[in-house]
Amino acid sequence: MKPTPTTAPPWTGSPYRRRRILWAFVVLTVGGIYYLSQYGAPSSSFLSLSESLKDWGYHFSPDSSRAGRVAQAKQDAHAGEGTATYADVREIDALLHFLTAHPERRLEEDGGSIRVEGLGSVVVDVEKPVDLRVYAPDGKNDWEAHTKRLREQYPLVVFSKTYCPYSQRAKTLLASYEIEPAPKIIELNVRSDGPQVQAILARLTGRNTVPNILLKGSSIGGSDDIHQMHEAHKLKRLFEEGGLTVKGAAAEA
Incomplete structure (x- = not known):
């Protein structure tokens, strides 16, 4: 079986x-x-x-x-860094930080571009909002600290050109006010990127001529504007309300 x-x-x-x-x-x-x-x-x-x-x-x-x-x-x-990340930072303040904290840097220093930490060489399109990291090319993007420094050290900024008679007239009037902190004067014609800076200023402030006088990041006008406020005895109060100290006798005239 x-x-x-x-x-x-x-x-x-x-x-x-x-x-x-x-x-x-x-x-x-x-x-x-x-x-x-x-x-x-x-x-x-x-x-x-x-x-x-x-x-x-x-x-x-x-x-x-x-x-x-x-x-x-x-x-x-x-x-989204540089846009949404810093949505509460105005580009004008970032630009002022760049101009005051990095006076040796230029927006076109690298053959038409600028070297930015973490981004490489960036070509700046002045007609469009600029990535805020461009304005802090060293990679230090502490905008809260940068804005605080601007308000304390440079509350009044004057964009000027050395050969412009209107700029000279405005600077003479401001000097007579003996303002503290003293106005920060930025002569656009001595900067290689002056035309770019002026174009960005025009986009941000609506004013494309010099002088362009900014109080805490907002344009208060040019030479004729501040002279009119001076004659109306409004300029001193405007500065003091902006946190500046006015010591000059011209403010009382």
């Missing part, structure tokens, strides 16, 4: 067959994890992935896991 043949377990047999079964199991497992990392599962389901497995799934889809969402958020924040 012949013995009854028995069916061999699936894990027995040739090594080739065992490898096929093993690889099929690996493929199914990886495919299942990827599917759940992409589409998830009901929170009550036993198929819900643990956080660690979801994080592993980030390598397939950045939106599928906590780690993926965090990484994506960091990328989005970096992409």
Whole structure:
């Protein structure tokens, strides 16, 4: 009597067959994890992935896991840096910081561009809002501290040209007021990027001529404007309301 043949377990047999079964199991497992990392599962389901497995799934889809969402958020924040990141900083204040804190730097110093830490060489388009990081080319983007320094040290800034008679007339009047802190004079014609700075000023203040006199980042006009306020006895009060000290006798005239 012949013995009854028995069916061999699936894990027995040739090594080739065992490898096929093993690889099929690996493929199914990886495919299942990827599917759940992409589409998830009901929170009550036993198929819900643990956080660690979801994080592993980030390598397939950045939106599928906590780690993926965090990484994506960091990328989005970096992409928006200089715009949304500094939404409460006015570009005019950033420009004034650049001009007063980096007097040796120029917007076109590198063959028509400027070298900015973390950005490389940047070509400035004066007709459009400038990435604020350009105005802090050393990479120090503490705008709260920069703005505070501007208000304390340079509350009054005069954009001028050395050969302009209107600029000279305005500077003479301001000097007679003996203001503290003294006005910061920026002579645009002695800067190689003067035309760029003047174009940015025109976009930000609405005034494209010099002198352009700024009190705490806001233009109060040019030579004729401050002379009219002087004659109306309004200029001293304007300066004092801006936090400046006026000592000159001309303020009382």
